[in-house]
Structures are given as structure tokens and as C-alpha cells.
Amino acid sequence: MSSNQYFNHEGPWSDATDSLMCTDTGDWRSKRPVVDKEKCIFCGFCAIYCPIQVMEMTADSCFQPDLDFCKGCGICAKECPKGAITMVSEGEFVS
Ligand code: SF4
Numbered sequence: 001m002s003s004n005q006y007f008n009h010e011g012p013w014s015d016a017t018d019s020l021m022c023t024d025t026g027d028w029r030s031k032r033p034v035v036d037k038e039k040c041i042f043c044g045f046c047a048i049y050c051p052i053q054v055m056e057m058t059a060d061s062c063f064q065p066d067l068d069f070c071k072g073c074g075i076c077a078k079e080c081p082k083g084a085i086t087m088v089s090e091g092e093f094v095s
């Protein structure tokens with residue numbers, strides 16, 4: 001069981017008390033994962049492979065990253081079997 005205040009669970013290979021996982025470092029991300037809900041089959045691979053465990057299930061049966069902590073590494077997009085995750089430049093979200 002994780003003692004981390006931010007995450008409900010951790011993978012068998014990760015440490016939820018590690019400083020990288022506990023620190024809000026999402027602000028230096030250059031790209032963010034965007035999930036296409038229509039393509040998502042809710043397999044959970046993105047959550048399993050995310051090294052910092054920030055892909056979480058949402059109420060509308062989809063997986064979404066916690067952008068306060070997502071580092072933008074792109075592993076989730078690489079591993080998604082349905083190609084449902086696209087890495088989009090942060091510049092696209094600046095208003
Ligand atoms: S890996 Fe892709 S298809 Fe599977 S839950 Fe994540 S976004 Fe959905």
C-alpha cells in the first residue's frame with residue numbers, strides 16, 4: 001500500500017515515496033499525452049507502463065494523465081495498443 005499522499009496505488013517496480021513521484025514537476029513538460037476517448041478500450045496498459053503511475057481511470061471509462069505530475073515521457077503513447085494517445089506540444093495549450 002502506498003503511503004504517498006498523491007497516488008492511490010503504485011506499480012511493483014515503482015516507489016511512491018520517491019521524490020520524483022512526490023514532486024509537482026509537470027510544469028517542465030514539453031509535450032502532454034492526449035487520450036482519444038473514442039479509441040480507448042480501457043485496457044489500462046498506459047497506467048501499467050507509466051513510470052510514475054499518473055495515468056488514472058476516470059468516471060467516463062477512459063484513462064487520463066494527472067498533468068500536475070506527468071513528465072511527458074511518451075511511454076504511454078508508445079505502449080497504447082489502440083494508438084489512442086497522442087503527444088501534443090504544450091505550446092498548443094497556451095491561450
Ligand atoms: S493503453 Fe490506450 S487503449 Fe489502453 S487504457 Fe490506455 S489509452 Fe486506453
Ligand code: SF4
Nearest residue numbers: 050070071073074076
Ligand atoms: S507521458 Fe509519461 S509520465 Fe506522462 S502519463 Fe504518459 S507515461 Fe506517464
